Amino acid sequence: MNPYIYIPSITFSFLLHLLLFMALSIFPEQKFNSKGYPYAERVITVSIFRTLPPSGGGGKGKIGEEVLKGVKGIDEIPAKVENEEISFEEAIRGILGEGNNEGMTSYAPSYFEGIKRNIMKEWNLPEGVKEQLKGLKCVILLRMRRDGEVLEVKMLKSSGNELYDLSAIRAIKKAAPFSPFPIGIPGEEIEIEVEF
Amino acid sequence: MKALAFLFFIITSSGETWKIVIPEPTWSPLKVKIKSERRELLPELLSLLEFTEFYLFDFEGKSDFEITIKVEEREAIIEIEDFSGKKKTSFVCNLNDPSFSEKVADRIVEETMGIKGYFTSRLVFVSDVKRNKELFTMDIKGRKVEQLTELKKTILGVRAEAECKWISFTLLTGGHSEIYLWKEGKLERFITEPGFKTGLSLSPDGLLAVYTGLENGEPKIFLKDLRSGKSSVLIPSRAPEVSAVFSPDGRKIAYVSEKPGSPAIYVFDMEKKSSERISYRSNYCTSPTWSGDGLFLAYTCLDPTGEMNIYIYEFKNKTERRITGDARSNESPSFYPYGHFLAFTSNRTGNYEIYITDIWGKFLKKLTNSPSNEYEVVWCGERQ
Numbered sequence: 260m261n262p263y264i265y266i267p268s269i270t271f272s273f274l275l276h277l278l279l280f281m282a283l284s285i286f287p288e289q290k291f292n293s294k295g296y297p298y299a300e301r302v303i304t305v306s307i308f309r310t311l312p313p314s315g316g317g318g319k320g321k322i323g324e325e326v327l328k329g330v331k332g333i334d335e336i337p338a339k340v341e342n343e344e345i346s347f348e349e350a351i352r353g354i355l356g357e358g359n360n361e362g363m364t365s366y367a368p369s370y371f372e373g374i375k376r377n378i379m380k381e382w383n384l385p386e387g388v389k390e391q392l393k394g395l396k397c398v399i400l401l402r403m404r405r406d407g408e409v410l411e412v413k414m415l416k417s418s419g420n421e422l423y424d425l426s427a428i429r430a431i432k433k434a435a436p437f438s439p440f441p442i443g444i445p446g447e448e449i450e451i452e453v454e455f
Numbered sequence: 456m457k458a459l460a461f462l463f464f465i466i467t468s469s470g471e472t473w474k475i476v477i478p479e480p481t482w483s484p485l486k487v488k489i490k491s492e493r494r495e496l497l498p499e500l501l502s503l504l505e506f507t508e509f510y511l512f513d514f515e516g517k518s519d520f521e522i523t524i525k526v527e528e529r530e531a532i533i534e535i536e537d538f539s540g541k542k543k544t545s546f547v548c549n550l551n552d553p554s555f556s557e558k559v560a561d562r563i564v565e566e567t568m569g570i571k572g573y574f575t576s577r578l579v580f581v582s583d584v585k586r587n588k589e590l591f592t593m594d595i596k597g598r599k600v601e602q603l604t605e606l607k608k609t610i611l612g613v614r615a616e617a618e619c620k621w622i623s624f625t626l627l628t629g630g631h632s633e634i635y636l637w638k639e640g641k642l643e644r645f646i647t648e649p650g651f652k653t654g655l656s657l658s659p660d661g662l663l664a665v666y667t668g669l670e671n672g673e674p675k676i677f678l679k680d681l682r683s684g685k686s687s688v689l690i691p692s693r694a695p696e697v698s699a700v701f702s703p704d705g706r707k708i709a710y711v712s713e714k715p716g717s718p719a720i721y722v723f724d725m726e727k728k729s730s731e732r733i734s735y736r737s738n739y740c741t742s743p744t745w746s747g748d749g750l751f752l753a754y755t756c757l758d759p760t761g762e763m764n765i766y767i768y769e770f771k772n773k774t775e776r777r778i779t780g781d782a783r784s785n786e787s788p789s790f791y792p793y794g795h796f797l798a799f800t801s802n803r804t805g806n807y808e809i810y811i812t813d814i815w816g817k818f819l820k821k822l823t824n825s826p827s828n829e830y831e832v833v834w835c836g837e838r839q
Binding site: 371374375378379380381382383384385386387388389390391412420421422425426427428429430432433449450451452453454455 | 508
């Protein structure tokens with residue numbers, strides 16, 4: 260056995276272990292569970308399943324993991340809920356509303372599908388003007404508050420036909436107020452471009 | 456299924472603005488709430504508005520429009536409020552006006568549907584109620600009937616300007632025909648030259664006239680310059696040609712030609728000086744008439760069952776479709792000048808009566824109900 264071969268390997272291994280030891284001394288409070296995730300997140304993942312609508316897309320496990328990964332303030336939820344200051348849903352909404360929206364769009368499609376359905380239900384025009392209005396298009400900006408209240412309805416692109424434009428605005432206003440934002444939508448307000 | 460629904464529901468995110476696409480409205484009546492300070496004003500108004508099938512008054516939920524009628528001495532102030540909050544209109548109408556309900560209903564239809572003068576429009580028709588075929592007029596609900604002529608002869612080939620400023624017709628007298636023009640209450644013989652002439656149509660500017668005359672014993676379309684008084688055959692052809700009608704812009708003429716061996720509908724382009732065949736679905740088509748916007752042509756065709764039916768040709772898609780059927784003969788279509796509705800005559804209940812429908816044939820109302828026959832209806836509307 261040639262000692263010249265072993266000496267550099269042993270030295271390298273020693274330095275590596277020394278580095279790891281130093282790192283653990285600097286961050287002594289960081290603990291990991293068996294899955295490698297922070298302990299607090301696992302608790303909240305379980306809690307969130309209780310508040311999610313049954314039709315939410317993406318599968319439970321996926322939602323729980325993706326939605327909550329790295330969310331700011333997540334470790335405050337159990338304490339708040341335990342003291343009955345807020346419900347699970349409110350707690351989660353409060354945190355998600357602070358602007359941390361990374362990976363939080365899992366519920367958005369079904370929510371917007373609901374808005375679309377409600378507007379469709381209210382958008383009607385009589386057959387007598389079908390030929391004049393068929394094929395027209397207009398785009399409306401809908402600004403909504405977190406509780407589903409409509410703040411603004413603004414014509415972005417007119418169809419060129421007043422009757423058609425007004426019928427579209429009517430449909431939105433009749434469909435309002437909409438459901439509050441689901442947990443997947445961050446922020447206090449959103450803007451939706453509705454194309455009719 | 457879920458994937459399909461997702462595809463249908465096109466939703467994209469760009470930054471913080473989301474996008475939703477609403478595919479198409481429900482084509483159903485508008486929801487309207489109407490209230491009046493005087494209840495007696497409502498029944499007639501509601502009956503007119505319900506007649507259109509554009510509105511629904513008994514419903515749950517939010518309305519599309521709210522109409523309020525306030526009364527101040529001899530006047531009614533009518534307010535129409537759009538639920539969008541973007542439009543509120545009010546107008547005044549004299550309570551003593553005999554056409555009060557029609558005028559208010561007209562304005563409501565105009566503000567909410569964009570269709571003008573629907574209830575103050577008139578239908579001109581030929582009736583044999585007094586044995587001879589005379590010219591009459593009535594309102595859209597088949598009321599306020601007035602007799603226009605008392606010539607004690609047979610009238611046919613009725614045409615009219617969109618607002619009924621002139622009505623032309625052919626009078627059959629003792630084996631020959633004459634073209635007459637009814638204008639501002641006066642009747643004049645329009646073409647004085649001898650010989651068979653029928654089916655007069657004036658250009659929108661009133662400078663040209665087309666009609667059917669005889670050339671070598673065969674019917675042809677003639678064009679008459681009303682300034683010079685000169686007439687000539689418009690479309691040189693070996694086939695018999697009849698029933699020429701100017702399009703609303705005066706650039707085209709729809710007519711019937713026997714070029715294919717049996718009567719078919721053609722359109723002649725006045726600028727290109729060329730003709731295009733329109734009807735293919737039947738071997739016998741006649742009575743072409745233009746929609747007020749020139750987008751559609753309606754005509755009558757004989758089906759293999761032996762029934763006459765109304766067909767619509769759509770210029771945009773170059774398609775023709777039948778809008779009446781399985782109900783004996785349906786003839787003499789005429790468009791409402793400011794909308795996509797038609798009046799026609801039908802003997803589906805025995806004698807010929809006047810009906811109105813839309814270009815899809817979904818809406819159907821019978822306007823007359825008399826023991827006589829009503830033929831050759833023309834629908835005129837007064838531009839408001």
